[in-house]
Amino acid sequence: MSKLKTKAQISKLSQEEVKHIAKLANLALSDSELKKFQSQLSQVLEYVGKLSKVETKGVEPTSQVTGLGNVFREDKVVPSLSQKEILSQVKSSEKGFFKTKAIF
Amino acid sequence: MTNKPNMSKKTYLPIIGLEVHVELETNSKMFCGCSADYFGHEPNTHCCPVCLGLPGALPVPNKKAVEWCVMLGLALNCQIPEVSKFDRKNYFYPDLPKGYQISQYDNPLCINGWVKMKNKQSLISDEIEKRKMKNDNEKSKNDAGKTVRIRRVHMEEDTGKLIHTKERTLIDFNRSGVPLVEIVTEPDIHSAQEAKVFLQKLQQIIRYLGISDCDMEKGSMRCEPNISVREIKNQKSSFGKLRIMLSKVEASKIKTNDELPPYKVEIKNINSFKFVEKAIAYEIGRQEELLSREGFVRQETRGFDPQKGVTLPQRGKEAAADYRYFPEPDIPPIRINKLQISNIKLQIPELPDKKLSRFIKEYGLSEYDTGILTETRETADYYEEVVRKAQTLDSGNLEDSRNLGWIKTIANWIINKKVDIDKVLPKELVKMIVQKSQIRNISQEELEKAVVKVLTDNPKAVGDYKSGKAQALMFLVGQVMKQVKGSADPKLIAKLLNEKIKKKNEK
């Protein structure tokens, strides 16, 4: 059972919440940005809160308007990109590997 | 440091569920046409915009991978729901190029299955084992076969591979997008050994299906156990027997999910069956000790250290991740009807348990021997092919073959690895056996003739034998063998010689 907040709670975001969202979204925010986004995001949330007025009991959600199903491809190998092409967009690669900062 | 002994007077029931990932041996990846064969290749040579997560790329699911997942589910006695879909599991990690993994969340391909492990294979917890009866009969009576329930089997894609050093992390995306099947069990496992046995059974079934080489050392089979322990109340009895009964009662309570402990610990980084057993055993001990000392175990993810044989808290892993699952908008849902399911079912070969029972019935071999013969499908099929070839050589009647020891001999050769079944064709093996063991159908008449001749030609030996020299019989057998050019059973020859000599005596 999810924690469904009341309408009032939903509209206003706390700074803590904004921080948490930014972390989940892998975005670094400065303190001033935190404040700015807090009010802007809350504004949007207030607007979309209107949806709660619409009665949706017994209505199925739509994820796909196409009505398509069972779309597959055969298990055949097709040529890949070359290693050169794959690494062409980075400045630093090492012996054919992509490189990023140390994790451990 | 190995298992910590349980210092307390309390007894605990380990409650273990397994999450197993298996890489499918399809030709191409799960959502693109790149080769799925990544092992041992130059890095970043089997990639395309899709599996690299380049802007604008879109996934299209591999038909065979989905069929194989359903096939595995059916082999594990699962139900196949009519509608299934893919979902996005969102998180950030350098080996995950799209920033999300395409997986399945609330509509997996297969649900609610089970795997039965037979008598000899299943055991109750190690601790209980130690206090058990010494009597083996009692033991086999108590564990009449264990069932592990399968919660779900679903499809997802593998990530790239990382190489860590202090200064930087290197990434190879050849493995990114390789099809993965995830098998999740209910927490029905109650000991480290049970876990190992279950994994071996699962591996056998998967290899029988031919959908993966399912090798823990190669990484095509991965296991992450979830472990918790629960105190077994009622300490009054100190008899091992009662403990076994109690643990069974405890275990059956778990099956209704009423009494699961309020935490579980996930263990990562295990890459062999031996280590699975070690890691679980260590963790059980660690938890028991913590519980009895502090009454509380923290829910967390831990890593197994194979060198020290312990589990350690993993760095950088915090509280439960929020994966923000939502239906994958780029892939329409999958709708499987009964006809498709039965078509897939037809593709399932005879599975190990069935084959074992059939072999025992048809060939009359021991359970032990049959177990070895049916360990892999390749061996079992080979055995049957050799037997068939041997039949054509003889009267074509299995009964005769059995009488002439074909069944046992062929089994013997294969079990004791007297032949390399990868190199020797079945019909060649039959020839080899014929040459070596000389079991050919010589007529009774011919044999008797030869025996009579040898007895007539060797009166001295006969005399020696009558007067008690046992070697003389051996000599006579040898002479008969020479006569029939070795094509008779020495035991039979000896028997005939004896009969004839006796008869002569009686005359």
Add this chain to the structure above:
Amino acid sequence: MELFDLTIKEARDGLLKKKFSSRELVSACLDRIKKLEPKLNAFITVCEKEAREQTQIADKKMRDLGDMGDTRELFVRYPLLGIPISVKDNYCTKGIKTTAASHVLMNYIPPYDATVVKRLKEAGTIILGKTNMDAWAHGSSTETSDFFTTRNPWDLTRLPGGSSGGSAASVAAAETIAAVGSETAGSIRQPSAWCGVVGFKPTYGRVSRYGLIAMASSLDCPGPITKTVEDAAIILQTIAGWDSCDATTSPKQVPDFLRIIRNGVRGIKIGIPQKYFSVAETEVAKKVDEAVKILERLGAEIKEISLFDPKYAIAVYTILQRSEVSSNLARYDGIRFGFGRERFADEARRRIMLGTYYLSAGYYEAYYLKAQKVRTIILEDFEQVFKGIDVIVGPTSPSAALSVGSSKNDPMFGEMADVLVEPSTIAGLPGLNLSCGFTKDGLPVGMQIIGPQFSEELLFRVGYAYEQETQWYKMKPKL
């Protein structure tokens, strides 16, 4: 008439009759680009070298076939041979910088072509360049491009609309013969309305999204932006159809979009949604109203209809789009290509965070799931309405082009501006925008024609009838 003012149809005719070569045609456009770009800023990248090389190939093909008979066959095989087209910068073009107007991708060169680009090339098209847009297609102004703002050719102090603002402006200013843009909610139709050109959003799944930098996966649609309705049909003919690389494309056969285009509107039932008109500014509503009267005069039946309140569509769209955006933009981490996430501008970051919030634990049901359910209601509402009518006609945008600066700091600017197009977007319906007059300030007013899924031919037919009757497309901005 200047070569750059030609339509695709006229240019093809001229090439066929050898009145000019592809080189001359493309040169005319490139010269115009050089002249106007300092004021207009419609292009991020101009592919002058590549374009000129391509004209040589096109002209050679035409020369090698000698007489007119063979050349006609050539154009059947290559329907857009030698015709210059501008492409919105969110389509991957192999070897040519593709930025989505974001600093994150400012140096990104894709190793592959989007399917739309591939099909255009196979048809003989010459790509003039990559046009400006709102970064990541997040916007309805082109003001939120990370690089610069494109200006409206009709009034350089005003915005061209967005997010395909660069494409629309380049067509309106005749820097190109035609263009392709993309629409997630109004991004083709709205800038086309503000720039006085034809913009067509096909049914979702009619055209492949493979290689189109994803914004909202369940909503994005590639589509043409052209000078005339017939031109739009010609381009759609080339790019539409099932693609094995996109699992959401329809296997439905692609019809001949031009087959019934000249059949007129007699007997066609047109639905007029009052709610749409009441949202629009007076001048805009008046112009569209006049257009409806013309359609009636031409033989169409006009019916008043009631549609589900568009304000709910805004909420549904906002939630679905931002949720999918938050996931689609997760791949931009600077490891395999481009720069890191620190280069995302405000608008992108806002949308990513909101989308993350809508999908997060505890909120998924209240937002995302709820939006998917209301989406079903909107879909069914349209299905019901289309039982009694053939097409819907209304204003495309509540206003004509707004001034530069209008979009700043209004976090819902785009969504509000797109209120009239969002419902059809959510339902995956096709929509055609074309000019229906000018405001007293001389700004174009656009009207849209919406139909049921896969009714493209019908929309072209209605649009063509109105267009030929009124010929607004003959008006050009003074540049």
